[in-house]
Amino acid sequence: MSQQSALPTPIPFESQAAPLPTLMSAPFISTDNVSVRYGSHQALEDVSLSIRQGGITALVGPSGSGKTSFLTCLNRLTDLVPNCQVTGTIRFGNVDILSPHTEVLPLRRRIGMIFQKPNPFPFSIRRNLAFPLKEHGIRDTATIETFIQQTLTRVGLWEEVRDRLDSPAQALSGGQQQRLCIARALILSPEVLLMDEPCSALDPLSSGVVEDLITSLRNRYTIIMVTHNLAQARRIADQVALFWIQGQTGTLIETQPTRDFFTRPQHILTKEYIDGVRG
Amino acid sequence: MSNHPQAIQDVFAKGITCSVAIFLMCVFFWLLGDIALHGLSGLTWEFLTTSPMNAGREGGIGPILVSTLLILLVCMTAVLPIGLGTAILLSEFSHQFEWAGNLIRRSLDVLAGVPSIVFGLFGNAFFCVTLGLGFSIVSGGLTLACMVLPIFIRSTEEGFRGLPADYRFSTAALGLSQTSTLVSLLIPAAMPALLAGFILGLGRAIAETAALIFTSGYVDRMPASLWDSGRALSIHIYDLSMNVPGGDTNAYASALVLVTLLFMINAGAQAIGHRWSSKKVIAA
Numbered sequence A: 001m002s003q004q005s006a007l008p009t010p011i012p013f014e015s016q017a018a019p020l021p022t023l024m025s026a027p028f029i030s031t032d033n034v035s036v037r038y039g040s041h042q043a044l045e046d047v048s049l050s051i052r053q054g055g056i057t058a059l060v061g062p063s064g065s066g067k068t069s070f071l072t073c074l075n076r077l078t079d080l081v082p083n084c085q086v087t088g089t090i091r092f093g094n095v096d097i098l099s100p101h102t103e104v105l106p107l108r109r110r111i112g113m114i115f116q117k118p119n120p121f122p123f124s125i126r127r128n129l130a131f132p133l134k135e136h137g138i139r140d141t142a143t144i145e146t147f148i149q150q151t152l153t154r155v156g157l158w159e160e161v162r163d164r165l166d167s168p169a170q171a172l173s174g175g176q177q178q179r180l181c182i183a184r185a186l187i188l189s190p191e192v193l194l195m196d197e198p199c200s201a202l203d204p205l206s207s208g209v210v211e212d213l214i215t216s217l218r219n220r221y222t223i224i225m226v227t228h229n230l231a232q233a234r235r236i237a238d239q240v241a242l243f244w245i246q247g248q249t250g251t252l253i254e255t256q257p258t259r260d261f262f263t264r265p266q267h268i269l270t271k272e273y274i275d276g277v278r279g
Numbered sequence B: 001m002s003n004h005p006q007a008i009q010d011v012f013a014k015g016i017t018c019s020v021a022i023f024l025m026c027v028f029f030w031l032l033g034d035i036a037l038h039g040l041s042g043l044t045w046e047f048l049t050t051s052p053m054n055a056g057r058e059g060g061i062g063p064i065l066v067s068t069l070l071i072l073l074v075c076m077t078a079v080l081p082i083g084l085g086t087a088i089l090l091s092e093f094s095h096q097f098e099w100a101g102n103l104i105r106r107s108l109d110v111l112a113g114v115p116s117i118v119f120g121l122f123g124n125a126f127f128c129v130t131l132g133l134g135f136s137i138v139s140g141g142l143t144l145a146c147m148v149l150p151i152f153i154r155s156t157e158e159g160f161r162g163l164p165a166d167y168r169f170s171t172a173a174l175g176l177s178q179t180s181t182l183v184s185l186l187i188p189a190a191m192p193a194l195l196a197g198f199i200l201g202l203g204r205a206i207a208e209t210a211a212l213i214f215t216s217g218y219v220d221r222m223p224a225s226l227w228d229s230g231r232a233l234s235i236h237i238y239d240l241s242m243n244v245p246g247g248d249t250n251a252y253a254s255a256l257v258l259v260t261l262l263f264m265i266n267a268g269a270q271a272i273g274h275r276w277s278s279k280k281v282i283a284a
Helices: A067-074 A104-110 A125-135 A141-154 A158-164 A174-186 A204-216 A230-236 A258-263 A268-274 B005-042 B045-049 B062-112 B116-130 B137-161 B165-173 B178-189 B191-206 B233-243 B248-280
Strands: A027-038 A041-052 A056-060 A084-092 A111-114 A192-196 A222-226 A239-246 A249-257
Touching: A027 A067, A027 A222, A041 A067, A041 A222, A041 A239, A056 A067, A056 A230, A067 A084, A067 A111, A067 A192, A067 A222, A067 A249, A104 A111, A111 A174, A111 B165, A125 A141, A125 A174, A125 B178, A141 A158, A141 A174, A174 A192, A174 A204, A204 A230, A230 A258, A239 A258, A239 A268, A249 A258, A249 A268, A258 A268, B005 B248, B045 B062, B045 B248, B062 B137, B062 B178, B062 B191, B062 B233, B062 B248, B116 B137, B137 B191, B165 B178, B178 B191, B178 B248, B191 B248, B233 B248
Parallel strands: A041 A249, A056 A222, A056 A239, A111 A192, A192 A222
Antiparallel strands: A027 A041, A027 A084, A239 A249
């Protein structure tokens, strides 16, 4: 299988602490006039956005403004939705994501995703992490065990679960499940993490732990995160993009570095949204 | 106890549901008890292994038991791959051709309600005559398969549809193929529904007479191969109780064997299915 041969050797986590040398100015992912239709419903229109490597980009805005639709275009999860049509261009390095010639399975290995609701598989904790590795061609048990320990340590779960790796993952608490799901994405050594409101289904305490985890992933991974929590966006994002719903269609209103977004919004909608007048 | 009208209503409703359940259980145990009471005396090792004599009044059901098992084997061997394949097609892939999926579903629902005698005539015309399989265990098994498939497919499809949509999205987001998702996650997770469909279908197959008279025949000899005709247990019971005066004891004993067989196959299928899926899936 092609995605097996394309599998890069995961970098040991110790060496991941140092930020990657990046060209901060060159966009890592850039979208050009991306539009999404579900049947006859235009959900998102003409989104053009640049995302630099290693940063955290927060997508904010009211429900129905197309944030999640935009997110799922980036890993072509939209392919799974019946009657969903995506147009425009999305560049990821030198990959044209929306091209029909792009192989989605290796692409999705490079662009991991965390969902709103923690969704561990009905497997043991160990198998939740081993399963994606095995499917991507890593068979050696010792290697798998090492990856599992490293990744669980990375998400701060190792000490909590080391004695019960073979018990059901779905018996973990919500926050632990979400960290396991992040570990499941990280274990494949992705370059980008898409997060769809990763904290909104969690209690405040777990939400804080997961938020700290996300912050600690900055620089090593390029993170694009949908959030309804403006305070959270302000705390952890490097840039914020406001989506808005106009008529029935979502559009991108404004993208700014976080400080400018909150202190010098360019658009009246942004100002009203951060002031809590609209939204 | 409260005298509040709503509370009284609840007590009343609870009473009705309980008595209906108890009534149904009584019917079930009465039926089983009756069969066991009349059949146990005739049930010996000899009865299970020897050939019927004197039109079944004497002797046993050896060849009939073998024919029944062979018919079921042919039936289920055909049903499992075709049924599982169709159920997967309908639940996982039919959104790509919605109208065809709906057409298949509607057809299956109609087929599930078709009287078995119609399947018998179809099986006779198609398997026995057109395909030239004659009156044989293969013809009978395949005819039963046609009858069982609609039930099995729809029940299995519902099982797959009942799984959280999360599973498909989260495996896709990890770059896993649909095939490995199916094999490692969806089929094991849908195992309870798969087993329910299998057992429901099997129940219908094992109890069938009308469809088999025209296809597998009613000769009570020991079949030498799948291409021989053979008499199923249900036909034997029908024959003994309707056409053979004095055959009641053996009819009861045969019915007891039939019911026991059903229980045993159920338990076996459950055990194998759970064992297989529990290696893959553990829910909290």
